[in-house]
Amino acid sequence: MRGGVLIGGATSDAGKSMIVAGLCRLLAREGIRVAPFKAQNMSNNSVATLDGGEIGRAxxxxxxxxxxxxxxxxxPVLLKPGSDRQSHVVVRGVPAGVVGAADYAQWRERLRSVVLADLESLRADFDVVIVEGAGSIAEINLRGSDIANLGLASAAGLPVLVVSDIDRGGSLAHLFGTTAILSPDDQRRVRGFLINKFRGDPALLAPGVDRLAELTGRATLGVIPFESRLWLDAEDSLAAPVGARLGPPGRIPDGPDLRVAAIRLPRVSNTTDVEALAAEPGVEVTWVADPAAVATADLVVLPGTRATVDDLHWLRERGIDRAVRERIVSGGPLLAVCGGFQMLGATIVDEVESGSGAVPGLGILDQSVRFASRKTVRRRAGTVWGIAAHGYEIHHGVVAGATDPPWLMADDGTGEGVERDTLWGTHWHGLLESDEVRRALLTRVARARGRPFRPGVVPFEVVRAEQFDVMADLLAAHVDRGALAAVIEGRTDDPPVITHTLT
Incomplete structure (x- = not known):
């Protein structure tokens, strides 16, 4: 098999990221050299690569x-929202500036050439490239500057499959309207549909799927069932809302051993840091945004943020800053990561991210933070409590003047982070994916709270890999593989242009 396909959405958050992951897994299991690609991602969930760059977590x-x-x-292009109107632009893993919605057109041609060059190189090196679109492909107001959806498909000669999340309702209308609103040339790119997250009897949906094919001239290649085992965050959307619980549904029917409250900052980044905690049996992880939840949890996580100073102001507005201080004074366990760790110091000097200059921190740790113009992006390895650990750093802030003992010891001999009784802080994202480190931390939390904790036995990497296999199995069972192969290999005829109205 050789070729490529763009998996576009009828809406945002239709499940494109997980479907692309599942297709990559399915083809890789069959010995096909396959690679993923997303031209332009908007996400504060990012990962450091071996070559010192950063890309979207998905x-x-x-x-x-x-x-x-x-x-x-x-x-190749990662937009990291710093506010409602501006995003920090990362090009080929390196910060390239700040862009607003009004001036994004100035970046268009430069980014277009970068995107097309990287996609062309992948198609030369791999048998198949599965491309993920961004948001909905029907944003015709953005079509002129598009480099991630039909603009990319047109320039690269890619066929498109449109995904709709039927769990939200209106799926058939979404698929029809998404296609019909496109220009004739763009419509011809759309070769079929995928319906995602279906619950119930497929026979009840079949008449609607048949009618959709009559109206559009395009087949639905698969109706993919809803699967509760798919819970890890592979999406690029905003983090789960306040009150949402991480982990597979129904995993803790009799109540948790440990309750973890993750503070849902407005511009929270790398929300996936807390996923590994939710993978432990008996541990309940909930996103919170109120002082009471901070006071009562067994462990509080103050996560990273793309706007440290702004989110520090948000903590103060809600009184969560006082709850955090009171928790530390009373010995309540707290884990602070990256931006959350920087907030704990005496002072933050930021002329880079917010331009606010010197701002008082929470004053819990005797340290200061100054934002450097050069961003630190790197993989890390070392030890925690004598246990081998790994993670990665993505931040502008540099800590100075720390008097507390470091929590981690990096392989280069430098100390990192802070440990003070049951307060732990670090710049390392992904640290809790190290099974022994995560379980050692939770054991200390349980001891401090007088609570039971029974460590799991399944490695987090296995939990994550199982997600890919579950999705691959769903696609293998519920997608027309012959039709999918024909689309990827470019063996389908041009579909009709929708010109009629419904009667």
Whole structure:
């Protein structure tokens, strides 16, 4: 098999990321050299690559599904929202500036050439490239500057399959309307549909699928069932809302041994840091945004953020800063990661991210933070409590003047982070994916809280790999493989243009 396909969405968050991961896994299991690609990702969930760049977390997951090491080639443009109107632009893994919605057109041609060059190189090196679109492909107001959806498909000669999330309702209308609103040339790119997250009897849906084919001239290649075992965050959407619980549904029917409260900052980044905690049996992880939840949890996680100073102000507005201080004074366990760790110091000097200058921190740790113009992006390895550990750093802030003992010891002999009784802080993302480190931390939390904790036995890497296999199995069972292969290999005829209205 040789070729490629763009998996586009009828809406945002339709499940494109997981479907691309599943297709990568399915083809890789069959010995096909397959790679993922997302031209332009908007996400604050990112991963450091071996070559010192950063890419969206979803593309790193898709690369692992394909049996590949994450690379900046898989996600050449990453937009990291710093506010509602501006995003930090990362090009081929390196920060390239700040862009607003109004001036993005100035970047268009430069980014287009980067995207097309990287996609062309992947298609030369791999048998199949599975491309993930961004949001909905029906945003015709953005078509002129598009480099991630039909603009990319047109320039690269890619066929398109459109995914709709039927769990939201209106799926058939989404698929029809998404196709019909496109220009004739763009419509011809759309070769079929995928319906995702279906619950119930497929026979009840069949008449609607048949009618959709009559109206559009395009077949639905598969109706993929809803699967509760798919819970790890491979999406690029905003983090789960306040009150949402991580982990497979129904895993803790009799109540948790440990309750973890992850503070849902407005611009939270790398939310996946807490996923590994939710993979432990008996541990309940919930996103929270109120002081009471901070006071009562067994462990509080103050996560990373793309806007450290702004989110520090948000903590103060809600009174969560006081709850965090009171928790530390009372000996309540708290884990602070990256931006959350930087907030704990006496002062933050930021002329880079927010331009706010010197801002008082929470004053819990005797340290200061100054934002450097050069971003630190690197993989790390070392030890925690004598246990081998690994992670990665993505931050501008540099800590100075720390008087507390370091929590980690990096392989280069430098100390990192802070450990003070049951307060732990670090810049390392992904640290809790190390099974022994995660379980040692939770054992200390349980001891401090007088709670039971029974460590799991399944490695987190296995939990993550199982997600890819579950999705691959769903696709193998519920997608017309012959039709899919024909689309990927470019063996389908041009479909009709929708010109009629419904009667």
């Amino acid at each position: 593309q790193a997951a898709q690369a692992r599904a394909a049996g590949l090491e994450p690379s900046v080639r898989f996600n």
